[in-house]
Amino acid sequence: MSLRQMEYLVEVVEQESFTRAAEALHVTQSALSHQIKALERTVGGPLLERMTRGVRLTVMGRAYFPHAQLAVRSARQARRAALAAGGAESGELHIATVHSQAVGVLPEACARWATARPGVRLVLHEYATTEELDEQMARGVADLALGPRPKDWPGPVTVVGQERMVLVVPHGDPLAARESVRLAELADRPWVRCSLEPVVDSRRWLDRECERAGFTPRTAVRTQHSSTAVRMASAGVGVLLTAAHELRGLDCAAVPTDPPWHREITVFSRVEPTGAAAEFTELLRTAGSVEPSLDALT
Numbered sequence: 646m647s648l649r650q651m652e653y654l655v656e657v658v659e660q661e662s663f664t665r666a667a668e669a670l671h672v673t674q675s676a677l678s679h680q681i682k683a684l685e686r687t688v689g690g691p692l693l694e695r696m697t698r699g700v701r702l703t704v705m706g707r708a709y710f711p712h713a714q715l716a717v718r719s720a721r722q723a724r725r726a727a728l729a730a731g732g733a734e735s736g737e738l739h740i741a742t743v744h745s746q747a748v749g750v751l752p753e754a755c756a757r758w759a760t761a762r763p764g765v766r767l768v769l770h771e772y773a774t775t776e777e778l779d780e781q782m783a784r785g786v787a788d789l790a791l792g793p794r795p796k797d798w799p800g801p802v803t804v805v806g807q808e809r810m811v812l813v814v815p816h817g818d819p820l821a822a823r824e825s826v827r828l829a830e831l832a833d834r835p836w837v838r839c840s841l842e843p844v845v846d847s848r849r850w851l852d853r854e855c856e857r858a859g860f861t862p863r864t865a866v867r868t869q870h871s872s873t874a875v876r877m878a879s880a881g882v883g884v885l886l887t888a889a890h891e892l893r894g895l896d897c898a899a900v901p902t903d904p905p906w907h908r909e910i911t912v913f914s915r916v917e918p919t920g921a922a923a924e925f926t927e928l929l930r931t932a933g934s935v936e937p938s939l940d941a942l943t
Contacts, residue, residue, distance in 0.1 A: 648720055650684040651713040653677055654692060658710060661699045711784065718785030719915075725788060726919050738921045741770040741787035743778050745841050745871040749808075749890035750791065750910065754929055761928070765921050773869050774840050785915065788922045791929070793843065794911045802913040805929040808888040810843065810850075810906045811899040813878040820884075821898035828902065829858040835865035835883035839874040842886065843908050850906070851886050 656666040657677070667674040685692050692706035702710055725736060742751065747769060755767055770787050772778040779798070782790045794802060812831075814820050836851075843850045855862045865883035868874045871891055878885035879897035888908070892899050912918075912926045 646684055646687045648716060650680050650687075652717045653680045654684060654710070655714050655717045657681065657693065657700060658702060658706075661701075663695075663700065715785050722785060722788055722915075726916075726922070736764075736921070737766045737768050738789070738925060739768045739770065739787035740789050740791060740925070741772065741778055741782055742791040743775055743841055744771050744773060745888060745891050746791050746910070747771045748872055749888060749893065750806075750929075754925075754932065757928060758925060762921065762924065775844070782913065782915065788914065789918060789925065790913050792911065792913075794909050795913055798913050800913060800915045801917050802911050803926055803930060804909050805912050805926065806910045806932065807907045808890055808910055809901070810886055810908060811889045811892070811901055813837075813875060813885040813887055813892065814898050814900065815879055815881045816896070816898050818881070818898065820900050823900050825901045825903035825905070827858070828854050829860075831855075831862075831884055832858070832860035834863075836862045837874050837877045837883040837885040838862075838864050838867045839871050839885070839887070840867075840869050841871045 653666070653670065653672075656670055657663055660666040660669060663674055663677060667677045670677065681693065688705070688709060690705045691703050692709055693700045694703050694706075722739075725738070740751070751769070758765075758767060768787075770781065772781060775792055775795070778790060778792050779795045781787075782795075791805075794804075812820065812826055820826055832855075838851075845853065851862060866877055868877065871887055874885050875887060875891055875895060875897065877883070878887075879895060886902075889899055912929060914922065918926050
């Protein structure tokens with residue numbers, strides 16, 4: 646089997662079509678089909694089920710596909726790393742992150758990068774949860790990942806800053822004028838919960854701390870994306886615990902917790918960053934803490 650055959654398989658699966666995959670790969674559909682069949686003969690069985698509308702992986706294909714996908718992505722990363730180390734002034738840098746980091750941390754960093762390295766295009770891969778981010782990075786989706794410190798990550802991890810967790814309420818809420826709020830004071834309040842809430846020791850921080858305060862938080866609404874959760878809280882649906890940097894430009898009040906709570910922001914990768922990847926990591930690190938002052942949010 647060859648890397649090119651694996652690349653063809655990955656493209657067919659991701660495009661869910663031989664026709665679209667052939668167009669993306671700039672080969673004829675017959676040549677693509679021939680290579681996939683050759684790969685299937687090598688592995689000893691069918692990897693794809695050809696259907697009237699699209700394709701899907703067989704049982705054998707589902708077992709084979711993650712390894713082929715990792716091989717293809719690793720080869721692409723290796724090429725980008727080699728070009729960057731060789732002083733290439735053009736190309737791509739792939740960055741994986743969760744949605745909250747994409748909207749709260751990366752815009753300013755990307756703007757600085759565009760000025761410093763205009764020839765190196767950034768490609769973002771956004772995920773709804775940190776679990777999905779860690780899983781996709783392990784599969785080689787990007788050169789770097791930006792997010793909370795991953796658990797048991799085998800590769801390099803660099804701390805580039807921290808984010809301060811705050812409580813979000815509308816400006817007219819009695820809590821809005823407070824300098825800080827203890828969670829015990831919120832036992833009777835409804836909460837907006839989000840998939841991206843911080844997790845400590847395999848448990849959501851909010852659940853753990855509310856339990857210590859003697860109550861279980863009552864959920865008014867649960868969201869997948871932090872930006873949705875912020876808008877729900879600012880509309881008065883419930884109190885939200887989120888990172889301060891997510892509130893830039895939004896009409897809501899941010900109130901620190903008592904005691905204050907922070908979370909590390911890291912850059913992590915499968916191999917030691919080089920070239921453009923190392924430069925982008927350093928850009929984030931030298932910027933210091935990624936959290937804004939609360940005065941800047943109001």
